[in-house]
Amino acid sequence: MTDTITRDIIEHLGFTDEIERLRRYIEAWVAGCSAEMRPLLEWQFIAKPKYFRPLTIFSCYRAVREGEIPESIIRSAAVLEMMHNVSLVIDDILDKSPERRGKATMHTRFGELNALMxxxxxxxxxxxxxxxxxxxxxxxxxxxxxxxxxxxxQWRLRRQPLGVEDWLAIAGEDTGSMFETCACLATRDDALRKFAHLLGVLYHGCDDVGDVKGLESLGGGGEEDLRDGILTLPASLAIADPSISALFCKPDPTPEDLTIISAAMITALPAADKKLDELAAEAKWEAQLHTATPATLFALVDYTRELSRR
Structure with missing residues (x-):
């Protein structure tokens, strides 16, 4: 998600002030932390984050309550963003990623020990x-x-002949759990948990599709998942072909194997887009069921769905 898209979403949903309050909260937290840790935290947090998960918290709150977003929700959003960044740091170490969105990852800049601590x-x-x-x-x-x-x-199930239902289960626990937490922090109950779960799976799928489109244009973000045999949405569709599945499941695929798998995943993109459209429609249905004024949640779904098209 580019900075322009992020800004558009924030402005359209009317949360410019809340995002600025969140940013100030996180900056104040970093400034008050241990001097030993502060350079690492500044590197990770004081940049241009997407803040999509806090935006989900604010949207779910506004869907069920009127009035200003209280400071307690700003704090909840800040802590959720902190927990999200923990997952990013660990993912980057696991994936051996030297960069994230054009910036050196924490373990690349400061070393693995410091990043883990x-x-x-x-x-x-x-x-x-x-x-x-x-x-x-x-x-x-x-x-x-x-x-x-x-x-x-996810790592145990690498290079396995699985399908879309397996991908749904993995995405639901990986990203779906994060978005469920956003909704529950906002509403203080489970009213929008299923909506947020679907939104998270949609986000995960859009990220998967965007990565494959990056492969298609040479140099996106899908190389690591392809290399490691991670079950993405396009991969789950591509390996329905037994010949592609056999290559995908090889312990040590050759560069030629990866090229063939990549081409099959690109071919699977229309089917992946169809699945994403189904998830978006289901999420909107859940929003309509559980809120009297679901417009903000509808907009959040629409913006999420657009991520794979850019």
Missing amino acids: ASGFIVAEGYRLSAEDPHDILLFSDLLKRLGVAECA
């Missing part, structure tokens, strides 16, 4: 900031457990 520090700080809110603490605890299980499952 910073991850633990961020989690501890998130719980400290939430100390007086048992509701948030329980949600963050559940989220971190689900993310850990999802990461282990």
